[in-house]
Amino acid sequence: QRKVCKKIQKQINVRVTTMDAELEFAIQPSTTGKQLFDQVVKTVGLREIWFFGLQYVDSKGYATWLKLNKKVQQQDVRKDAILQFKFRAKFFPEDVAEELIQDITQRLFFLQVKDSILADETYCPPETSVLLASYAVQAKYATYDPDKHKSGYLANDRLLPERVSSQHKMTKDQWEERIQTWHAEHGIMPREDAMIEYLKIAQDLEMYGVNYFEIQNKKKTSLYLGVDALGLNVYEKNDKLTPKIGFPWSEIRNISFNDRKFVIKPIDKKAPDFVFYVERLRINKRILALCMGNHELYMRRRKPDTIEV
Amino acid sequence: AVATVSAALERRATSGTYSPSKQETSSAPPGLGGRLESEVWTELKPPPPCERLI
Numbered sequence: 001q002r003k004v005c006k007k008i009q010k011q012i013n014v015r016v017t018t019m020d021a022e023l024e025f026a027i028q029p030s031t032t033g034k035q036l037f038d039q040v041v042k043t044v045g046l047r048e049i050w051f052f053g054l055q056y057v058d059s060k061g062y063a064t065w066l067k068l069n070k071k072v073q074q075q076d077v078r079k080d081a082i083l084q085f086k087f088r089a090k091f092f093p094e095d096v097a098e099e100l101i102q103d104i105t106q107r108l109f110f111l112q113v114k115d116s117i118l119a120d121e122t123y124c125p126p127e128t129s130v131l132l133a134s135y136a137v138q139a140k141y142a143t144y145d146p147d148k149h150k151s152g153y154l155a156n157d158r159l160l161p162e163r164v165s166s167q168h169k170m171t172k173d174q175w176e177e178r179i180q181t182w183h184a185e186h187g188i189m190p191r192e193d194a195m196i197e198y199l200k201i202a203q204d205l206e207m208y209g210v211n212y213f214e215i216q217n218k219k220k221t222s223l224y225l226g227v228d229a230l231g232l233n234v235y236e237k238n239d240k241l242t243p244k245i246g247f248p249w250s251e252i253r254n255i256s257f258n259d260r261k262f263v264i265k266p267i268d269k270k271a272p273d274f275v276f277y278v279e280r281l282r283i284n285k286r287i288l289a290l291c292m293g294n295h296e297l298y299m300r301r302r303k304p305d306t307i308e309v
Numbered sequence: 310a311v312a313t314v315s316a317a318l319e320r321r322a323t324s325g326t327y328s329p330s331k332q333e334t335s336s337a338p339p340g341l342g343g344r345l346e347s348e349v350w351t352e353l354k355p356p357p358p359c360e361r362l363i
Binding site for chain 1: 323324325326327328329330331
């Protein structure tokens with residue numbers, strides 16, 4: 001049942017990659033971000049949609065979240081033969097075990113977080129990396145079975161961050177042996193549980209779920225601003241793990257930007273405003289949008305359940 | 310009037326503000342809420358009506 005359009009509109013081909021699938025759609029010049037997003041979540045059967053967004057690389061080379069209330073075509077998407085989007089988690093739960101209900105949501109988070117750890121975007125200490133690898137192995141191979149999982153069964157798997165496997169005096173076989181030992185420990189743990197166990201450990205890593213932005217303070221010192229589920233943090237350039245200043249949501253009166261300048265005003269009138277600068281106005285827009293989305297979810301989690309009578 | 314509109318648009322385009330503290334509901338209990346109810350969450354963004362893109 002094709003809709004009859006009054007005007008013949010030129011169709012635009014769109015490719016959306018999720019963490020484990022590739023989807024292709026044809027959209028109209030009038031299609032909004034929300035219409036495309038809805039189509040994606042319907043196709044993959046995802047209902048916990050509030051964590052996710054569609055990401056693309058804009059004409060300046062920045063990774064950008066597609067705005068849902070605007071037409072896809074009117075955003076700064078590169079006009080290639082096929083428009084490319086990544087369907088990714090944009091917001092992270094405060095507690096995966098509490099908040100991620102659907103299998104598909106858990107799987108998409110697991111794959112995205114694992115990718116980020118293996119790519120060294122989320123720092124993970126060596127011991128933790130091995131334990132996480134063993135849960136990933138459980139999720140892939142299920143119960144360890146010495147008859148099936150002969151020596152070398154992990155040879156083709158990407159298991160550890162490069163930084164970990166290269167900094168220690170251990171051979172690839174030795175690493176695999178350690179991971180295999182842990183794999184056996186997990187017994188008959190179901191795959192889904194292994195993914196959740198993985199996420200439970202990962203969510204305690206300092207860099208998990210933090211969006212980092214390069215900023216400069218008034219003194220022109222380069223710093224990082226981190227936006228996450230609980231608020232804003234400022235980090236020194238050489239240490240993304242330990243915040244120098246923290247602004248939890250409950251302590252922020254308001255945040256605002258004007259062009260490249262951004263101001264965080266604390267509720268405490270005696271505390272000084274924190275002022276910083278970014279390279280481009282669009283980065284400030286992105287920071288504010290992430291703040292609003294994260295804060296909205298933060299409040300939702302703390303809303304008392306309304307009892308319907 | 311036209312000038313005012315464009316100035317406003319420009320202002321909107323280059324600045325923005327958000328007040329987390331004003332958004333807080335006074336009735337919200339301190340600390341963590343209970344398990345998130347799927348129904349509550351679904352209210353946030355009701356399931357979309359079926360839309361055909363093609």
